[in-house]
Amino acid sequence: MTPLIFVTWLSFFSQTIPSFPPEGYSLKWYAAIIRNDRFVSGFLLSLQLGLIATTIGLLVGVPAALCIARYRFAGRELLNNLLLMPLMIPGVVLGIALYVFHVETKINTGLPVLGSLLGLVSGHTLIVIPWTVRLVSASLAGFDRTLEEAAQNLGADRWTTFRRITLPGILPGVVAAAMFSFVASFGNLELSLFLVGPGRTTLPIAILQYLEWKIDPTIAAVSVVQIALIAVTMLITDRYVKIARVV
Amino acid sequence: MAEVRLEGISKRYGDFFAVRNFTLTVPDGEFLVLLGPSGCGKTTTLRMIAGFVEPSTGSIRLGNADITSLPPWRRNAGLVFQNYALFPHLTVDQNVAFGLEMRKVPKGEVAPRVAEALRLVRLGHLGDRLPRQLSGGQQQRVALARALVFRPDVLLLDEPLSNLDAKLRQEVRVEIRELQRKLGLTAIMVTHDQEEALTMADRLVVMSEGEVKQAGTQRELYEKPSDRFVAGFVGRSTFLDGKIDGGRFISDGGLSIECPNETAIRGAATLALRPERVSVTREPTPGGSNSFAGEVEFVSYLGALLDIHVRVNETERIVAQVPNRDGVFAPAVGEKVRVGWAPGAASVFAGVEAPRTP
Numbered sequence: 302m303t304p305l306i307f308v309t310w311l312s313f314f315s316q317t318i319p320s321f322p323p324e325g326y327s328l329k330w331y332a333a334i335i336r337n338d339r340f341v342s343g344f345l346l347s348l349q350l351g352l353i354a355t356t357i358g359l360l361v362g363v364p365a366a367l368c369i370a371r372y373r374f375a376g377r378e379l380l381n382n383l384l385l386m387p388l389m390i391p392g393v394v395l396g397i398a399l400y401v402f403h404v405e406t407k408i409n410t411g412l413p414v415l416g417s418l419l420g421l422v423s424g425h426t427l428i429v430i431p432w433t434v435r436l437v438s439a440s441l442a443g444f445d446r447t448l449e450e451a452a453q454n455l456g457a458d459r460w461t462t463f464r465r466i467t468l469p470g471i472l473p474g475v476v477a478a479a480m481f482s483f484v485a486s487f488g489n490l491e492l493s494l495f496l497v498g499p500g501r502t503t504l505p506i507a508i509l510q511y512l513e514w515k516i517d518p519t520i521a522a523v524s525v526v527q528i529a530l531i532a533v534t535m536l537i538t539d540r541y542v543k544i545a546r547v548v
Numbered sequence: 549m550a551e552v553r554l555e556g557i558s559k560r561y562g563d564f565f566a567v568r569n570f571t572l573t574v575p576d577g578e579f580l581v582l583l584g585p586s587g588c589g590k591t592t593t594l595r596m597i598a599g600f601v602e603p604s605t606g607s608i609r610l611g612n613a614d615i616t617s618l619p620p621w622r623r624n625a626g627l628v629f630q631n632y633a634l635f636p637h638l639t640v641d642q643n644v645a646f647g648l649e650m651r652k653v654p655k656g657e658v659a660p661r662v663a664e665a666l667r668l669v670r671l672g673h674l675g676d677r678l679p680r681q682l683s684g685g686q687q688q689r690v691a692l693a694r695a696l697v698f699r700p701d702v703l704l705l706d707e708p709l710s711n712l713d714a715k716l717r718q719e720v721r722v723e724i725r726e727l728q729r730k731l732g733l734t735a736i737m738v739t740h741d742q743e744e745a746l747t748m749a750d751r752l753v754v755m756s757e758g759e760v761k762q763a764g765t766q767r768e769l770y771e772k773p774s775d776r777f778v779a780g781f782v783g784r785s786t787f788l789d790g791k792i793d794g795g796r797f798i799s800d801g802g803l804s805i806e807c808p809n810e811t812a813i814r815g816a817a818t819l820a821l822r823p824e825r826v827s828v829t830r831e832p833t834p835g836g837s838n839s840f841a842g843e844v845e846f847v848s849y850l851g852a853l854l855d856i857h858v859r860v861n862e863t864e865r866i867v868a869q870v871p872n873r874d875g876v877f878a879p880a881v882g883e884k885v886r887v888g889w890a891p892g893a894a895s896v897f898a899g900v901e902a903p904r905t906p
Contacts, residue, residue: 445631445633447629447631447633448633448635448636450598450600450620450627450629450633451627451629451633451634451635452635452646453599453600453619453620453621454598454599454620454621454625454626454627454695455621455646455647455650455694455698456621456647456650456651456698457621457646457650458619458621461650465646466635469637470636470637
């Protein structure tokens with residue numbers, strides 16, 4: 302907590318080089334964020350990326366978790382490990398691997414994946430899937446399957462059963478998965494570094510680049526905005542799903 | 549409502565038969581109970597009728613239709629689950645309405661039918677509650693209303709009373725039975741509780757190790773058990789192992805017993821005796837053919853009844869059950885007595901099985 306408090310405090314200092322005690326307080330660093338194009342476009346790209354990656358992650362992860370939880374098939378264990386793998390591989394390694402893959406793809410097929418939004422989205426999808434699979438699997442483990450049988454007995458086919466009974470039952474897990482996915486994507490730096498193209502920067506990269514040249518409290522202000530955004534997401538989620546119950 | 553016909557259905561998992569060659573017809577309007585110890589295949593049979601387990605062989609007919617390979621949602625069978633399986637995120641009304649909704653019953657018709665079903669189970673006032681706000685007994689009745697509201701061809705009950713306390717269980721037994729009669733439902737219930745089975749059924753099927761041991765009314769099962777398993781599972785019996793010799797049953801302990809149905813059996817045999825058919829006297833009963841001297845070893849006091857365990861020789865003892873009433877001979881432990889019974893009171897089965905207590 303202490304770093305969060307200090308960063309927040311720092312973001313209101315009026316002097317350019319942070320020193321204690323502060324010479325005065327000001328909101329000018331917050332104004333500086335909005336005037337900085339790279340922060341604004343970085344923020345918008347990160348937001349867009351987070352939302353798309355989360356959506357795709359759910360579309361892939363929920364059915365995958367269902368299959369792994371419900372069916373016994375050859376390669377089930379392998380699939381499960383494969384889906385969780387991106388969480389175990391360091392982001393830098395994953396980033397380099399994807400980068401090389403994109404380069405090779407470009408050379409061999411001419412498809413413009415290198416540095417494209419598509420490449421960025423697919424990379425982020427990769428890192429959000431483990432979250433979805435794990436959290437939804439945990440939810441499914443606590444879900445009473447006789448409810449599904451009851452629905453089918455009452456005349457619901459498989460899809461209707463999923464939509465009306467299973468999905469509402471595992472909703473806390475799905476919401477938590479969406480939230481964790483978004484946060485994982487939004488804050489990701491090391492993977493994005495390899496996948497962004499010219500003129501396309503995510504917020505964490507914009508921050509890093511800014512830090513290379515300046516250390517004024519703008520960075521603190523950006524961080525505070527980021528912290529606030531994530532906190533608000535969590536608080537809103539918590540109104541629907543008790544986070545403490547799923548994590 | 550309709551007749552249910554199971555024709556030679558089996559369910560095999562590898563080499564293991566969960567249910568083996570089960571054939572049975574449940575006539576329209578009958579309350580049939582599948583009774584047996586856990587693992588006997590009764591639940592598997594019920595789940596095959598509901599469509600959750602596909603039979604390895606055989607066919608299932610409901611009314612005039614062959615439903616063997618229909619998915620559960622195409623069968624018109626109402627199932628009450630052991631844990632009730634009420635949808636936790638839906639209100640009581642929505643739970644009951646689910647089956648109607650799936651059948652695309654017009655909106656205007658749903659509400660009155662839900663209300664009617666809930667009135668039937670005396671829960672008309674609780675429609676807007678969530679399941680978790682109800683007691684176990686109320687949840688049970690919601691599950692029943694939900695299974696009945698769409699007018700199923702058959703009502704299936706999977707140990708529906710096992711999660712209720714003893715007093716409530718007795719009430720609900722009567723309630724379910726009355727409802728079944730009033731609506732003329734064909735019902736199939738699974739239970740391991742013989743008292744429940746005996747009080748509710750029109751007819752019972754006793755199962756063991758995947759096979760039907762005997763089907764019949766309470767009286768048939770109790771008085772004419774087909775084998776040792778049924779004699780031990782439905783009611784209580786004292787078992788004596790021995791052999792048939794010269795028209796009499798000779799127990800391993802040396803008792804020579806006159807019995808009714810000795811002719812059909814040769815060689816090793818088991819004799820089963822209902823405790824309430826055995827009399828305990830001080831003196832030998834005049835003219836009594838089966839009368840043996842023994843010593844009272846143990847008496848258990850059951851309120852209305854007394855169980856008297858009489859040792860008749862080194863290895864065998866016979867249990868007698870006598871009413872706890874004035875004027876009835878009630879010996880104390882250690883007393884010398886005579887036990888006796890009419891020849892027709894015992895059942896004799898061929899062969900000697902390893903004793904098993906249900």
